[in-house]
Amino acid sequence: MAPRNCTMVAGFIFRGITDSAKLQNIPSVFFAIYFCALVGTVGMIVLIRVDFQLHSSRYLILSNLSLLDVVYSSAIAPKTMVISLVKSKDISFPGCVVQFFLFSFCANNELCLLSVVAYDRFMAICSLLLYNVIMSKRICFQLVAGSYLCACVNATVHTCIVFTLSFVHSSVLNHFFCNICPLQEISCSYFRTDKLMHFIFAAIETIGTIFTILISYIYIIPAILRIRSTAGRHKAFSICASHLTVLSILYGTLIFTYLCLSPGSSVDWEKMVAMFDTLVIPM
Known part of the structure; x- marks a missing residue:
């Protein structure tokens, strides 16, 4: 990277979900999805908590997934609502750090817990x-x-x-939350090594969870096919259906984000995919 003037920033300014006049209804859709996700996930946690018949290992994992979804979407959606309604688009540096950590923690934890669910199904x-x-x-x-x-x-x-990177004087993030790519775009640090570290740690967890899920289903599918009764096979498939649905949506979004979207892709497209990842999947 060419050298640029660096300074310590006190905070960041979001551009928001979109500047396009054609997509002005996106914030209201955003809020509706967040409300549905919040009601559904909190309702799931309360139901598992109050019903003693659901105090089993399987539902303990499910309640933790629901809790992650609450934190995952709530770390981003409320601030995005403020950006759209109050037009207050700034976030403090510590606030950005907390938001990024919660987003990263929940995303990584969800991958791990989904592999635990695969082992539980196995x-x-x-x-x-x-x-x-x-x-x-x-x-x-x-x-x-x-x-x-x-x-x-x-x-x-x-x-x-x-957040050990140095940032330029203009601290405008072309996004609606603190994510890796927009933060790196306004950094004036040389971050080739940083990108390599991101890749290594992300690859270790992603490959580990995918390997666990694949091995589990390599044993699960033949076991289901060996079940003689139609009702038994249907019940076994139904046990795995919701898990496979979530996995398909989650990894499909990841593949689209990191493999299908080219570096020159529209920023609005990237934001739409990020919104899908942070809200639709939890819902």
């Missing part, structure tokens, strides 16, 4: 008689705690890498 279908022994509450708690720990380490590394 045990429920392939080792049903031993399921309650192997997937005890203690083991389940350890798996969930391990996911939180891995996500915390990964998010801390990403946050430290991003």
Whole structure:
């Protein structure tokens, strides 16, 4: 990178979701989706909490996924609402750090927990008689705690890498929340090594979770096909259907974001994909 004048910034200014007149209704859609996501996920947590029949390992994982979705969307949506309604587009430097950390932590943790769900489905279908022994509450708690720990380490590394960069005097982020790409765009630091570190840590977690999910379903699918009764196969497939749906949407969005969108793609497209990732998937 060519040298640029650097300065310490006190905060950042968001451009918002879109400047296009054709997309002025996007904020209202944004709010509606966030409301649905919040009601659904909080309702799920409360239901699992109050119904003693749902106090099992499977629903402990589900309640933690719901909690992550609440934090994930709430770390971004309220500030975006303020940007659109009050026209207050600034965020302090510590506020940006917190928002980025929560976003990174929840995204990483969701990948880890979805791999735990795949392992849970594997045990429920392939080792049903031993399921309650192997997937005890203690083991389940350890798996969930391990996911939180891995996500915390990964998010801390990403946050430290991003916010040790130096930023130019113009601190306008062409986005609606603090994300890696817009922050790197206004940085005047030489960040080739930083990008490599981001890639390494993201690749380790992504490959690890994908490997766990693939191995689980390599055993799950033949086990389902071996079930003789149609009702039994239907029940086994229904156990995996919601998980596979979430995985398809999540990884489909990631592939579209990092492989299909070229560096010269429209910024509005990138924002729409980010909105889908942070709100539609939790909903």
